[in-house]
Amino acid sequence: MSIELNGIHKAFGDNRVLRGFSISAREEETLVILGGSGSGKSVTIKHIVGLLQPDQGEVWVDEERVDTMDREALFELRRKVGYVFQFAALFDSMTVAENVGMGLRRIGDLPDAEIRDRVEECLALVDLDGFGSRLPSELSGGQRKRAGIARAIAARPRYILYDEPTTGLDPLTRAVIDHLIIRMRDELGVTGVVITHDMESAFRVGDRMAMLHDGVSRFFGTPDEIRGVDDPVVRAFIEGRPELLEEVR
Amino acid sequence: MTARILAPFSLLGRGAIQLAVGVGRWGFLTFDTLRALRHVDVWGRLVVGQLARIGVDSLPIALFVAMFTGIVMALQASYTFTGAIPLYFVGVLVGKTMMLELGPVLTGLALSGRVGANVAAELGTMRVTEQIDALETMAYPPVAYLVLPRVMAGTIMFPIVTAFAIAMGIGSGWITAIQLLDMTSSQFWMGLTLFFEPFDVQYALIKATSFGFVVTSIGCFFGFGTRGGAEGVGTSTTRAVVVSSMVILVLDAFWAVVLL
Numbered sequence: 001m002s003i004e005l006n007g008i009h010k011a012f013g014d015n016r017v018l019r020g021f022s023i024s025a026r027e028e029e030t031l032v033i034l035g036g037s038g039s040g041k042s043v044t045i046k047h048i049v050g051l052l053q054p055d056q057g058e059v060w061v062d063e064e065r066v067d068t069m070d071r072e073a074l075f076e077l078r079r080k081v082g083y084v085f086q087f088a089a090l091f092d093s094m095t096v097a098e099n100v101g102m103g104l105r106r107i108g109d110l111p112d113a114e115i116r117d118r119v120e121e122c123l124a125l126v127d128l129d130g131f132g133s134r135l136p137s138e139l140s141g142g143q144r145k146r147a148g149i150a151r152a153i154a155a156r157p158r159y160i161l162y163d164e165p166t167t168g169l170d171p172l173t174r175a176v177i178d179h180l181i182i183r184m185r186d187e188l189g190v191t192g193v194v195i196t197h198d199m200e201s202a203f204r205v206g207d208r209m210a211m212l213h214d215g216v217s218r219f220f221g222t223p224d225e226i227r228g229v230d231d232p233v234v235r236a237f238i239e240g241r242p243e244l245l246e247e248v249r
Numbered sequence: 250m251t252a253r254i255l256a257p258f259s260l261l262g263r264g265a266i267q268l269a270v271g272v273g274r275w276g277f278l279t280f281d282t283l284r285a286l287r288h289v290d291v292w293g294r295l296v297v298g299q300l301a302r303i304g305v306d307s308l309p310i311a312l313f314v315a316m317f318t319g320i321v322m323a324l325q326a327s328y329t330f331t332g333a334i335p336l337y338f339v340g341v342l343v344g345k346t347m348m349l350e351l352g353p354v355l356t357g358l359a360l361s362g363r364v365g366a367n368v369a370a371e372l373g374t375m376r377v378t379e380q381i382d383a384l385e386t387m388a389y390p391p392v393a394y395l396v397l398p399r400v401m402a403g404t405i406m407f408p409i410v411t412a413f414a415i416a417m418g419i420g421s422g423w424i425t426a427i428q429l430l431d432m433t434s435s436q437f438w439m440g441l442t443l444f445f446e447p448f449d450v451q452y453a454l455i456k457a458t459s460f461g462f463v464v465t466s467i468g469c470f471f472g473f474g475t476r477g478g479a480e481g482v483g484t485s486t487t488r489a490v491v492v493s494s495m496v497i498l499v500l501d502a503f504w505a506v507v508l509l
């Protein structure tokens with residue numbers, strides 16, 4: 001197992017977001033975490049890179065326990081993990097190229113010329129050639145997301161965590177980003193965790209899927225398995241049919 | 250009935266606990282800032298930019314405040330002294346007051362508005378837009394990248410800006426004295442140097458250094474702790490300015506007790 005979360009509990013004040021959530025992502029697969037807005041999907045993946053600490057439970061990446069790591073070990077781990085933020089989280093004061101090169105400069109031993117080449121290569125991968133000198137404020141929503149992906153892949157991480165990478169995008173841009181996620185897995189062997197509530201995208205990129213509901217895993221299996229599931233909560237979500245929830249109530 | 254009587258005490262107690270928690274958290278951030286000194290590869294190249302932003306860019310407002318303070322000081326001194334005290338005491342009052350009190354304190358207060366608000370708003374926006382999380386995921390220690398350069402720049406530049414402000418205040422007081430009052434330059438100079446002690450400058454710079462540290466570290470503290478969206482950024486910014494202004498006044502009294 002390359003990424004494993006065991007029985008994660010996390011509360012913010014009285015709000016118990018995760019109540020024993022467990023998932024695992026195998027080497028070179030893309031795991032999709034489904035769930036409604038506010039169900040705790042972003043909270044979950046923040047645990048994987050130690051941005052949040054669980055109240056209870058264990059987080060493992062590459063056979064290393066993340067939730068007990070000290071800061072230095074966390075920084076080492078983060079060099080292996082790329083993170084695509086929901087709203088890109090690009091640094092406003094820097095150009096797109098500077099944003100993409102940030103992670104590379106942190107590696108320390110890369111010459112400037114190589115950093116420039118890698119930045120251009122990553123921008124080309126996300127179809128943003130020629131956009132390097134622009135500021136994030138000069139990009140559209142889709143371009144910002146792609147720039148965020150370019151930044152996440154620049155340091156050639158083994159794992160990439162995608163926080164709602166296609167939310168709010170037009171169908172064409174969504175397809176472009178989905179294909180990019182698939183290429184990351186197929187061509188670079190990246191293990192991905194994608195959180196989304198976009199079912200079309202989930203079926204396109206996911207090797208396995210987990211559904212987070214009420215803080216626990218309501219379903220965990222392959223896309224074929226989720227299509228045949230009887231659980232009305234899962235079916236209501238994937239088919240977009242709220243009336244099915246009446247059966248549960 | 251008992252609850253109503255105890256309510257003010259309970260409010261006071263809650264306020265005291267909140268204050269203690271806040272001071273404790275600020276202490277932890279300060280400790281982290283000192284620990285971040287070892288990441289010189291992260292903060293080293295960022296300090297120069299912050300020196301310019303926090304120091305050089307603050308000069309106009311500091312000089313503006315000091316210029317008018319010097320003018321008013323000279324005129325008020327002359328108004329107060331008329332007939333009773335020799336006019337060259339205008340120089341004494343302008344010099345001593347600008348160095349010991351108004352130069353550092355007014356510069357500190359003006360810069361708590363400009364620098365403290367700027368730092369809190371910038372870091373607060375970075376927090377709510379997940380830019381600080383993004384830094385962490387790229388293995389940048391955020392305290393070394395964001396806090397340390399700002400605190401260092403504030404601590405270095407506030408005394409420099411204050412020195413210029415004191416010079417401007419004394420200069421404008423001198424021009425006012427010779428243009429608007431019945432004084433000569435030599436009279437003003439005599440007053441200025443009459444009770445001058447080199448320690449006065451030292452005292453002003455010690456105060457300004459401490460103000461630079463608290464304004465930037467409090468701005469970073471509130472910016473870092475921002476929650477929510479635009480409203481959260483606004484709240485953090487206001488708190489940063491209010492708290493750093495209050496701390497400046499407390500520190501001002503503290504240095505007076507300790508050093509004078």
